[in-house]
Each structure stands twice: as C-alpha cells, then as structure tokens.
Amino acid sequence: MNRYAVAAIYKFEMARTKRTLFQSIISPVISTSLYFIVFGSAIGSRITEIDGVSYGAFIVPGLIMLSLLTQSISNASFGIFFPKFTGTIYELLSAPVSSFEVLLGYVGAAATKSILLALIILATAHFFVPLEIAHPLWMLFFLVMTAITFSLFGFIIGIWADNFEKLQVIPLIVITPLVFLGGTFYSVSMLPPFWQTVTQFNPVFYLISGFRWSFYGVADVSLITSIFVMSGFLAFCLLAVVWIFKSGYQMKQ
Amino acid sequence: MQPIIQITDVNKIYTSGFQALNNINLSIKPAEIFALLGPNGAGKTTLISTICGIVDATSGQITVDGKDIVSGYRHTRELIGLVPQELTTDAFETVWTTVSFSRGLFGKKSNPAFIEKTLKSLSLWDKKDNRMMELSGGMKRRVMIAKALSHEPSILFLDEPTAGVDVELRKDMWQLVRQLRNDGVTIILTTHYIEEAEEIADRIGVIKNGQLILVEDKVALMNQLGKKQLILDLKEPLTEIPSAMTDFNLQVKNEGLQLIYSYDTTEEHTGISALLQHLSVAGIGFKDIKTDQSSLEDIFVSLVKEST
Numbered sequence: 001m002n003r004y005a006v007a008a009i010y011k012f013e014m015a016r017t018k019r020t021l022f023q024s025i026i027s028p029v030i031s032t033s034l035y036f037i038v039f040g041s042a043i044g045s046r047i048t049e050i051d052g053v054s055y056g057a058f059i060v061p062g063l064i065m066l067s068l069l070t071q072s073i074s075n076a077s078f079g080i081f082f083p084k085f086t087g088t089i090y091e092l093l094s095a096p097v098s099s100f101e102v103l104l105g106y107v108g109a110a111a112t113k114s115i116l117l118a119l120i121i122l123a124t125a126h127f128f129v130p131l132e133i134a135h136p137l138w139m140l141f142f143l144v145m146t147a148i149t150f151s152l153f154g155f156i157i158g159i160w161a162d163n164f165e166k167l168q169v170i171p172l173i174v175i176t177p178l179v180f181l182g183g184t185f186y187s188v189s190m191l192p193p194f195w196q197t198v199t200q201f202n203p204v205f206y207l208i209s210g211f212r213w214s215f216y217g218v219a220d221v222s223l224i225t226s227i228f229v230m231s232g233f234l235a236f237c238l239l240a241v242v243w244i245f246k247s248g249y250q251m252k253q
Numbered sequence: 254m255q256p257i258i259q260i261t262d263v264n265k266i267y268t269s270g271f272q273a274l275n276n277i278n279l280s281i282k283p284a285e286i287f288a289l290l291g292p293n294g295a296g297k298t299t300l301i302s303t304i305c306g307i308v309d310a311t312s313g314q315i316t317v318d319g320k321d322i323v324s325g326y327r328h329t330r331e332l333i334g335l336v337p338q339e340l341t342t343d344a345f346e347t348v349w350t351t352v353s354f355s356r357g358l359f360g361k362k363s364n365p366a367f368i369e370k371t372l373k374s375l376s377l378w379d380k381k382d383n384r385m386m387e388l389s390g391g392m393k394r395r396v397m398i399a400k401a402l403s404h405e406p407s408i409l410f411l412d413e414p415t416a417g418v419d420v421e422l423r424k425d426m427w428q429l430v431r432q433l434r435n436d437g438v439t440i441i442l443t444t445h446y447i448e449e450a451e452e453i454a455d456r457i458g459v460i461k462n463g464q465l466i467l468v469e470d471k472v473a474l475m476n477q478l479g480k481k482q483l484i485l486d487l488k489e490p491l492t493e494i495p496s497a498m499t500d501f502n503l504q505v506k507n508e509g510l511q512l513i514y515s516y517d518t519t520e521e522h523t524g525i526s527a528l529l530q531h532l533s534v535a536g537i538g539f540k541d542i543k544t545d546q547s548s549l550e551d552i553f554v555s556l557v558k559e560s561t
Contacts, residue, residue, distance in 0.1 A: 002327070002360045004356075004357045004358075004360050004361060004362060004363075005357060005358045005359070005360055007357060008353075008354050008356075008357025008358045009358070011354075011357075012350075012354050015350070019345065086341055086342070086343065086344070087337075087339055087341030088341050088342065088343055090302075090307055090335070090337050090341065091335075091355060091358060091400070092358070093305075093306060093307045094305040094306050094307055094330060094333065094335050095330060095358045095359055095360075096326060096327040096328075096329075096330035096331045096359060096360050097358065097360075098327075
C-alpha cells in the first residue's frame, strides 16, 4: 500500500476545501438554513405533524441527505475532473499508485468533506427545530455509507465528464429531482397511489426513508429494504469504477 | 552492463487506427543522456508516455531496472520522474504544495529539507509561497522539473524541456542535466533543438513515423555521417574549376571568390595536400583558409529526408 500517495491525495483534496470555504461549507449551510426558515418555520407551522413528527423536524433528514448527496457528488467529481481538465492527470497516471489507492484518496476526501458538512447542517438544524436522534449509530451508518456511495458516483461522473457542462448535468437534472421527489419534504403515503408506485423506482427514496428512520423511528419502507438498495447502488458504483480503471476509460489512451 | 530501460518490439496503435509506434526496440544504459529526435508527430511523446504508464502499448514489452512496467509498475514508476511537454500545473496551488504533493504521490515520506534543496537548485526558493498562476512560463517549467525530481528518481524523462524558454534558462537546464547525470541519473530527453542534443547528449535516437530509424553514439554519428569542408577565400575570382582539379569535390561560391572542398574525415587521405599543390601549380592564390564541419542538424535533416 502506497500510504504516502493516499495521504498526499487526501490532504491535497482537503486543502482545496479550506481554500474554497465559502463554496464548500458556508454556501450549502446558508441554502439549507433557508429551507428550514421557509419550509420548517414559515410554511411548516401551518402543516400538521407527519407520523407524529413536527413538519420542521420531519424535513431535517431529507435536507441533510440533499446536501450530503449533492456535495459528495460535487466534491468527488470535481476532484478527479480538475486534473483531467488541467492535464495534471499525467502525474497520477505515471505514479506508483494502484486504482484502489487513488480511489481511497479522492473518494475518502470527498466523503469526509460531505460528512463534515452534513454534521454542520445537523447542528444548524438545532437552531430552527427541536431534534431527536432515536438511533444515532444507524444515523452515522447511513451518513457514512451514503457519503461513500455518492462520492463513488461523483468520481464516475468526474471521469465521464469531458467538459464543465457534463460535470453539472447529472447532479442538476438527475440527483436534485430524485432527492426532491424521494420524500424529502413529505411522506410518500401522502401521495396518490400512482405516484407512490413511481417513487418505488427512486433509489434516493430508500436512503431518505432509512435515514429518517434513524432519527424518528418512522419510515416509508423497512430498514432492511433501505440498506439493500443502498448496498446495491454501492456495488454498482464499485463495479463501474473497477471497469473504468481496467479499461482506462477517459483516463488513458 | 544491464540496460536500465529495455524496449522490445513495442507497438502502439490508437483507437483511431493511427500507428504511433512501430516495432520499437531500444536499450537505454544507466546514467547516460539519450536524446530522442524527430519531427512533430513522429512518436517521441507517445514512446515516453508508454514507458511512464500514461499510454498503454498495444504490443511488446518494456522493462525498467529489469522489471516489467505493467506487472512491476510500483517499482518501475518509483524510479521514474517525468517532465511533460505541456505546462500542466495546478494554478491555485503554491510551488511548495505542488512539489510536496508530487513527492508523496510517488510514495516518498515527507522531506522538507530535500524539497528545499531541490527548489534552491532550480532558483525557485524565493517563489515557494507563490501560487502557480503567478509564475512566468520559465518558472513554471522549473517547477515541473522540481516536481519530477521531488521523489529522487534515478531515471528522468524530459519531454521538450527547453521549448519556449529563454537562453539563460536553457543553459541552466543543460547544466542541471549534466549534474544529474554525474549523480547517476539516466536522462532521456526529446527535443526539437538539435543543438541541445549536440550539446548534452551521449547517444542520439532518431524517430520518424513511429519507427526508430537510427540509434547511435553522438560522437560516432557525427564522425560517420558528418562531412567536413575546407573553405578557401580566393584573391582573384575564379570563373571555372581548372580541368586538372575536376576530380576533387569542389564548389565555387560567392561570385567566384570562395572555393569549397568537401571531404570525408574518415578517409585515410583527405586530399587536402594534393588540392593545395594543384592550386599552387595552377597559380590560384588564396588569402584565407578555414574548415567547417556539418552539424547534427544537417545530419538529422539528411536522415529524415532519406527515410521519406
């Protein structure tokens, strides 16, 4: 194991967060706070409790998941896209590092950043709504697993993208709608039967459901189903990354 | 002596169908300076990139220090430092950060003293806290070299190292290359500047259309293929070469005021004495005499033309 290389990549990526503190941390925290103010306090006060949870508290897991997903993807995709864009990828390709070590460095840093952000948002939520976490270990489990899975997904997007537009297209037109339609702001049981069925095909729905369960002990689907879907997506991302490294797709000629 | 790099029957065909390398066979000796010359698109960068692992060979084998570059990539890549042709840098990083990053990436423990020494040797120490975007092109080139040297490689690839740099920096780089060679580092460089190869290389390779058309010791190459000329500045213009001297390879230039005799240095008899005797007999006087040897550039141009 080339641990110095893993540490070098990890530190390099984490240092970028320090340089771009506003973009990486402050901006997502402000955005999420606005959601809490608008949906939690202003509109939420006129909405009745859902599954025994106040509306303001109900949306907290979904909003954390929204930031976690988008930031994991954004951090990891930008981390590997930027060296490709600037041409500094030559150094990574000619270094004595294995694919696993490269992944550990980039995905590890991206996941760390988004987990830190999620914890900051969780702390911020305390200022707006009363919060309780029924299963803190499960909450951490979902947090870490989701961050790793979507950082892997972001890494794949970063490899696939050959311009800045492609880098943004999946997070903007796929991930954000999936999160909004995955039960961030409502319980799926509130939807008409047809849309309940459609939601079953949204993988983010299972993540939000499982994550919300760790807070309040209530969920739209069983915990096992959530873990199963998350594991399936993680396996898909891992297989895709293995193929990318074996084939040299978009990296080697 | 076992070669430090052994390239055997290497071919590279890109997905577009373009064959960039065509059956390359080459041995690089330890601690030599090998210059790879060739016109644009000849395959120089592809060859370097293949050895470094950036491009996968379609067929053939490359070993570095006796290890295959695919199965033994950890060992082989640790030994190699690469300065690419393009100035590809992390614009927002400082010189210190980017050079330190390279050392870590190549599996070496942090060593601020060594990084300091490297930066000082490249006159970069006072720029260590500058961001890359604040540096001039020449300074960026120095940083690229510092990055390549940061993990103390024993083989250094320099892809067009002095392209676009000023004369002073070019000479600094030549000095650095010689110093590294004296320290036991093997240097492989590609260049468009023939004078660069002539100045610092021990051996020359010429590549064209993906094929190595020549590999030779520089001095031997210049002796074998180099032509020498004897130039006589005449007192009176010469209208035509006297019939007694037509067997000599003579040319009249500069409106008859210059007589040029081309001869082969490898021949036992150059014919200079006989020519001077003939001139004396014919009463052709001259006021100055000098010799000129064809440069590596002449040889290179002639080789590339021949293979077309």
